Amino acid sequence: MRTPYAHRATKTRSHGALTLLILSCFLFTQCHPEKEKTPGAEDTVAYTQFVDPYIGSGGHGHVFVGANVPFGAVQLGPVNFARGWDWCSGYHYSDSIVVGFSHTHLSGTGIGDLGDILVIPAMGEVKYTKGTPEAPESGYASKYTHANEKVKPGYYSVKLSRYNINVELTASERVGFHRYTFPGKNGHIVIDLGEGIGWDSPVETHVEQVNDSTLAGYRYSKGWAPDQRVFFTAIFSTPISQLVLAKGDTVVNGKTLTGKRTKAVIKLDTEKPVLVKIGISPVSAQNAALNIRQEIPHWNFDAVVENADRLWNHALGAIQVHTKTKSQQRIFYTALYHTMIAPSIFNDVNGDYRGSDKQVHHDTSFTNLTTFSLWDTYRATHQLHTIINPDRVGDMINSMLKIQEQQGKLPIWHLWGNETNTMPGNSSFPVIADAVLKGIANVDEKKALEAMMASTQVNERGLPFVNQLGYIPADSIVESVALGLEYSINDWCAAQVARKLGDEKQYQYFIKRAGNYKQYFDPKTRFMRGKMANGAWRTPFSPVSAKHMKDDFCEGNAWQYTWLVPQDVEGLMQLLGGEKAFVEKLDSLFVVNESMGEEASADITGLIGQYAIGNEPSHHIAYLYGYTGSPWKTAKTVRNVLDQFYHDAPDGIPGNEDVGQMSAWYIFSSLGFYPVNPANGMYVFGSPAVDRARIRVSDNTYFDIEVENNAAENIYIQRMVLNGSPYTKTYLTHSDIVKGGRLEIQMGPSPSKEWGTNKDDHARSTQP
Secondary structure (H helix, E strand, O other): OOOOOOOOOOOOOOOOOOHHHHHHHHHOHHHOOOOOOOOOOOOOOOHHHHOOOOOOOOOOOOOOOOEOOOOOOOOEEEEOOOOOHHHOOOOOOOOOEEOEEEOOOOOOOOOOOOOOOEEEEEEOOOOOOOOOOOOHHHOOOEEOOHHHEEEEOOEEEEEEOOOOEEEEEEEOOOEEEEEEEOOOOOEEEEEEOOOOOOOOEEEEEEEEEEEOOEEEEEEEEEOOOOOEEEEEEEEEOOOOOEEEEEEOOEEEOOOEEEEOOEEEEEEEOOOOOEEEEEEEEOOOHHHHHHHHHHHOOOOOHHHHHHHHHHHHHHHHOOEEEEOOOHHHHHHHHHHHHHOOOOOEEOOOOOOEEEOOOOOEEEOOOOOOEEOEOHHHHOOOHHHHHHHHOHHHHHHHHHHHHHHHHHHOOOOOOEEOOEEOOOOOOOOHHHHHHHHHHOOOOOOOHHHHHHHHHHHOOOOOOOHHHHHHHOOOOOOOOOOHHHHHHHHHHHHHHHHHHHHHHOOHHHHHHHHHHHHHHHHHEEOOOOEEOOEOOOOOEOOOOOOOOOOOOOOOOOOOOHHHHOOOOOOOHHHHHHHOOOHHHHHHHHHHHOOOOOOOOOOOOOOOOOEEOOEEOOOHHHOOHHHHHHHOOOOHHHHHHHHHHHHHOOOOOOOOOOOOOOOOHHHHHHHHHHHOEEOOOOOOOEEEEOOOOOOEEEEEEEOOEEEEEEEEOOOOOOOEEEEEEEOOEEEOOOEEEHHHHHOOEEEEEEEEOOOOOOOOOOHHHOOOOOOO
16 A cells, blocks of 8 residues: 555644643443453353454555454554564664554555654653664663564563563553553653654644543644544543643643643652553543443553453454464464554544544444455455454445545545545445445445445546546546546445345446456456557556556556456456466466566565556455366465465564454465455355364354365375365355355365366356
8 A cells, every 4th residue: 555646635623722631531321331242151262362463564565553342443552663664663673662552554555644642761861752772762762672562463562671660461452551660759740642653643632631630622734634623631640749731842830731742741749550541432532431430430451451362362253263373373373463553543432523524423333344445355355354243344345435435435545534545546435335245234225226326437547537438548637547446346336235225227327337456457468558549558567567646557567457357357358368267377376476666665564476466456366266166276386375475473464464464364365265356255266275164154053164185295185075065166145144054175296187177167347
């Protein structure tokens, strides 16, 4: 992921004293505690023991490291000094200096943002700035070592070497919980509202003392999210002995302060461990206090750690796998953990949230969500949720439909109430269509189609050319081919929704647009390439060249994008000259080793020839053999990727995690199948790497997978039995999985001459 097309910052502000609002939350009875959802008693295995949050924290993984609960609004974790692209999450395993601990993070993105409400405890002389990487002692930053650091789902701890302070962090959905153990009485805590991650920079911040143990305020910032607003309330377990407020490094008298970079230094006269509860809200400090009151009304830190562990254990228990090695188990469950960091909650316990229109909305009918990395996650992450988290999918879809109501189009890449317009196409279409076609509960199907129709008519991002010409001229906009191919996928998805609803007019409209991908195919070179406004092909042309944000593709080249037709593989096969020619060209993809050039995107990683498993446009390509008579070729490539590109070390993810997609590829591929078409409910077989798996599709329904003769040399499917009957198809349907059952797969060392060879058994683009 990388630079968005445009940013449009707004400057609306909300002012006024917060004290009465905060106090009211503690005085009125409507702030009663609300019990958190308790997992079922069947969760007896400690799946959290298999998660290693360090996986992906090195290399180019960019994952979040810290404490959170599944899909929580709070991601509370350490922040290093920014040292470049690989610090997009705020933390990189190679680092050894911590600036502080912030309450919001992104996981696996290619752009940095958030890092709101940064807190750090310290000893001795007060420092009002963070210092520098070369001289952290000039500010409040501290060195640390991994030997004195511990992280597991829902919990993070580290000893600050400079101060000998032990920091422990945990969280509920909307509240970060800190426990600091100081070595003596001369301790203090810095809350710095000026600090953020990556592109984030403060616009206006505010802090004030509410009572002898409570602070409140807000932080407005701009960056990837051009107008982000976070409100907070912080409650201390011990009275504040002294409060010092500052702008930058200048101390300001008083108990309330507004400015661009405000901070508070809290001095505490105690030798006992100090606990701090910090609630966040997109709406108000009052709501942040309400979130604390309802989610963590007590001071039992260990109980919150235990509850976070229970929540994660239940979430991870959705798939029970048995593997040959402990390493595989760690990789699998860490991947599953990564898929449930986001989308993250973006409302308060009372149903309030801030919409894309910057207005406060109140709606208790669904849980509003944010952080939609849709260009990545539409490919497999959301399909995984439809299997193991169907109750959350409705909230995801309703959040997208509300966004469309408020901003006039479905979300592209949505972050904290902001449209970032990042990445080509509108990838909410396949996510919404997949949910509609699978019959996910609490989704208004008619409204979904209306939102899609409206989103194709906005006057931006190449859509006017699609509507007028059927293609986007290469001399009109950068990344024209990537945009056009993604729009064709979007239109196919909209067509299927219209078809389900019986709207023949809209079906015909969208299915015609879905064929626009053919406009980009050059029969002479047999590649997708840029076409000019006059109909001529852009020259010069090289199928391996990839010029980041300068040519017709997005983070890729013609070799990779020629296969981006998952909605009509048969049509692409025809363009390429039939099945034999299709397979021959697909074979070539994995052996062409030419350089993509010095201007290629850093996101194009994990290369096998021109196939880039480290970036999303390639994710489905290895499974295209399942549409032909040679499905065994998928097995060979997939096993190679699973074995060579994923491992249980900090650099164990082959590219940016991208909010769960890199991990979703691993999960599906380990189980033995993958959703090539993002919205037809079909999963194409590859080569299962697990020995057994039990997928919980509802409270009392499971889909079991038993893999016989699985071994490093036995990578090819020989035969299958589904619910007691022979199964020869190269795909599995969503309905097969969610109704529960048992799939037996027998493996062998050479391709089968029987399974998957019949043309009627091949995967296909139409819904099964």
